Amino acid sequence: MIRHDYSRVDTKRRPNIDYKKRQFAKAEFQQQNYDHRLNFYRLPPTAEITLEEFETWAISRLKVLSELESCSFRNRSPEETAEYMTSILSKHLPLHSNSSRSQSLQDERRKDHYSHFILRLAFSSTEELRRRFSRLETMLFRLRFRDDDFRERQEFVKDLSLEWEEVDEDEKRELKDQLMAASSLKKGDEQEWIKVDWERVPELVEQRRVLMKRGKAYVPQREQQSLVVADFTKRLDEALSLTARALPRLDEDDRLAPILAHLSQSFNSPDAAYSSSDAEIDGLSSIRANSIDTLSKNFPLCMQNLHMTLRANSHLKHYARLQYTLFLKGIGLSLDECIIFWRKSFKLMTDDKFQKEYKYNIRHAYGDVGGDANRRGRGYTPYSCHKIITEPLPGPGQAHGCPYRTFTPDNLTAMLQRVGVQDRDLLKAVKEDVNKTRYHVACNRVFEYSHKREIKKVKDDGSWSAADLDTIVHPNAYFKRSWLLKHVGDGNAGVVAGAGDKMEE
Amino acid sequence: MPHSVSPESAPADESTQTMSQATSQTGPGTQEDVTMGEASTPAATEAAKVKLEDMFDDDDSDDEFTSSAPQPKPKEEKSSQQQPAATFKISDRSSFSEPDVMRAFYQRLFPFRFFFQWLNHSVVPSKEFAHREFAFALQNNILVRYQSYPTHDLLRKACVQDVPPRIDIGPIYSTNPRDRKTLRKASSFVPVSRELVFDIDMNDYDDIRTCCTGANICRKCWAFITMAIKVVDSALREDFGFKHILWNYSGRRGAHAWVCDKRAREMDDSKRRAVAGYLELLKGGDQGGKKVNVRRPLHPHVERSLNILKEHFSTTILDEQDPWADEEKAAHLLGLIPDTTLRAALQKKWESSPSRPSASKWADIDSVAKSGALSKSSRDLLEAKQDIVLEYTYPRLDADVSKKMNHLLKSPFVVHPATGRICVPIDPQNVDEFDPLSVPTVLDLLKEIDDWQGDEDENGEKKLQDWEKTSLRPYINQFRIFVAGLLKDEKDGGGLKRPREEGGDAMEF
C-alpha cells in the first residue's frame, strides 16, 4: 500500500504563513529549474521577464487554447485533436521531453509556466472566463499527458505525490470478475488497480467505467490519467478563485491591466457566434406568428423537427420550448408575436394555464422580465450548434437537441426524406458524418445540397464572398443564409419560393 | 419537472418575498378582498443567477406546483385574524385544500420536532437548520422563496399562520437566506450543502404504461416505482456506501429519495452529476430508437440491477402491463431485435395472430430462434433480450433534480394538494408492501383524531400526541427511527472526516 500525504505538501502549510510573508519568502527572483516536461503549475513564477515577453508569451498560449476550443467545438475526437494540435503546439508552445536533450528545454518550460500564470490573471475575473480557462487548460494538460514519454510521465506522477491505495492480491482475486467487467478488460489483460474515494474520479464514475464498492472506486492503472487530470483541474479551480480574490490589487498596476484586459477580450466565446445582425435580414419584413409555418422551410433540421413535433402534438416539453423560443427570437420574431405563436400552437391548453405557466417563461427568454442582468442582456442568447450538440441527450418524450445526434440513423434518414432530401449518395454521406460524430458537417452538407443552385449562382456572379459561405455553426445563421439564398434578387419579403413543400399541415 | 421546483424558477419578486412575513389572507370569505390585478413586474435582483433552462422547468408532468409565473397578490394585507383553535371539526364536505384543514394539519399532525432534527443533524439548533432555505407555496399559488427559521417552533408558527399547501426544501446557504439582500457581495450567499435527492415520476413511464394514463395510478403501475426504488437504493448503499437514505411517497404517483449522509450532503454539482450519470441507463428521446445500449460484459451495477428487475419483468411487465398486445406496440418490440432473420420470422408469426399476449410473444422469441430462424449468435440474442428487459424496467430518473445542489424538492410529510395524501416515508426494506392508494389523506387523519376514543388521562398515562391517535403513527415512527440513526452517525463524526482543503487561507494584501 502506498499512501502519500499529498495535502502535506502545500495545503497544510499554507494557513500558517501570512500571504505577504510567503510571497517575500519565495520572492528570490530566481530562475526555477524544471525537471519535468509536464507542469502542475503549483508554484508561481518568480523571476522577472520583460513586458514584451509577458505579452507575446500570453498570446502564444492564447492561440493554443483557442485552437483547442475550436477542436472541441467541432467535435474532434481526442486522436484528431492531437493530430491537429501537433503543428500548432510546436509552433507556439513547444515542449520537448528530457530524452530529446534539446538545448532549449528550460526556456520552453519557462515560457509554458509563465504564460499559464499570465492567462490565469487575465481570465480569473469572471466565473464564465474561469470555467472556460480551466476547461481548456485541462484539455491541454490531458493532451500533453497522453503523449508524454512513458517513463518521464511516471516520474512526473511520482513527484506529484498523489494519495491512493493499491488493491492487494487477495482483494484482486476476490473481485476479479467484477473488476474486469467494470473496466472492460479481457482475460489475460494484466492489470493493477488503485482504490480511491470515488469523488476523486467523478468522470469515470459518471460513465460507469470503474467498479464501485461502498464509496471506493477501483481505478485501473491505465486510467491513472483521469486521476491526475481530475487533480489538475481541482487545483486549478481553487487557484483561480484565489486569484480572482486577489485581482483588485492587480488593477493598480497600470502597465499590466491593459494587456490583461485585451487578452481576455480577445478570448471570445464561441456561443457569441450569434450576432444580433442575424436577426436583421434584408428583405424580410417583420415576422408574424402566422408566418412561422412558411418560414420553417428555411429552418435547420433541429428547428424543423421542433416545429413538426409542435404541430403534431400541439405541445413541446421545456428544453424544446426553450431551444425553439430562443431561435425564433433570433430570427426576429417579436415578443408579442412569439407569445401569440405559442398560444396558438398549444391548441389544447386553456388560456388560464398558458398565462400562468408558460407566458412568463417566454417573456423571460426575451429579457422582458427577470433580474437586471437578464433584462439588460435582453434575455438569453439563441443557442449555437455547439451548445445544442454538447448538451445532454433528450430523454423519453423530449424533442430538443440536434437530430443528427439524437436520432437513430433510420429515423434521421426518414426525417431528411420528409423535408425533401432524397439523394441517396447524400444520405449515405450524412450517415458517415454522423457515425464519426461530425454532426455539424452533416448539417452543412445538407444545407449545401438543398441550396446547390443558389450557392452556385451567388458564387458565379460574385455577389457573395467565400466568407459568406463559411461553415455554419449556428441555427440562426443557417436560417439567415437559407432565406437570403432562396430570395436572391427577388426582394419579395415573406413570400417563400423554392423547393421543399414537405412540411406537414 | 416532477415534484420539484427548480431553484430559480420563482421570480425573486420583492413583493412576494414579503408575503409570508405579512399575513396571507386565508380565512373563508376573504377572497373578495383579493384583487386579481395584472401580475406585477418582478423587480428581481436574484435573477442575475437565473438560468433560463430552469425557468422552463415547469413541465407538463402534471405536477402539483408548476407555475413559475408571478401571481397576483392581495393588494391589501390585513392583520392576522383570530386563528381558529385546534377545535376545528372535520366534516365530510371539507376539502383538503381549505386553509382550516391545512392549519389543523400543521397544528396537530406535522412532525416538526423530528423534521427539525432531520435537517439540523443534531438536537441543538444550529446553522444547518437556520440557514436552510424553505419555500412556501401559498394558497394563491405564490411561491415564497428564501424563508428560514432558527427553530422548529418558529417554522411551526409560520406554517400555522401561512398554511402553505406545499413546502419545498432547498440547500443550506453560507449565510442566512433572509439576509441575502444585505450582503455586499453576491458571492457570500452560496449554497454549501444539501442532501443528494432523486425524483422518480410515473410521467416518465407513460410510453410503456398501459394500465393508467395521466395523473392516475393503480397498484399495477406503482410496480414501476417499486422496481426503481429497489435498484437505486441498492446502488446507493452498496456502490456509493450511503447509509441514510430516506424514501418518500410524493403524494400522487412517484417517489423521492433524500440521501442524508454527510458525505452526500457535501458533494458539489460535478459529483451529483456523476452519481446521476452512473445511475442513468436509458438514453435518447422518442426518435432515438433503442434506449438501452450498454457495454458488455455488463458493469456490476447493471448486472445487479438486471437480476433485481428480471423477477419483475414476467409479472409486472409481461402479465400486468402486457405492453405488446396490439400490433403497433409489437412493432416496437420487433424493432428492438437486431437479428433480421429472426425479426422477419416473428413478424410473420404475429401477423397471423396479432393479439397474442405479450408473455407469448416474449416466449416466441426463443422458440422461433430455436426453430432455426437465427442468423446471429445466441449470445447476441440474449444480450438484445437483456436490453429489452432493461428498457421496460430500469429506473427512469428525472436526473436534473439530482444534478444541482440548489434544486428545490417537496418536503416529506406535506399534503399533496391534489390527492390530499401525506408524503409519507417508504421503507426500502419492505418496498413491495407499500401501497400508495392506502396512504392516509389529511381528511382521514383529522377524522381519526376526532374519532379517537382513548382514555389516556384517566389511566394516568402520558397524554398522547394527536398524531399518535392516527394511522400516520407508523410513518412518523419510521421517520423518527431514521432520524435517530442519522443523528447518531453525525455525532460519531459523520462517518468520514474530510480534511478541509483550503484551510483558512485568506488572501490578504
Ligand SMILES: [Zn+2]
Ligand atoms: Zn396503473
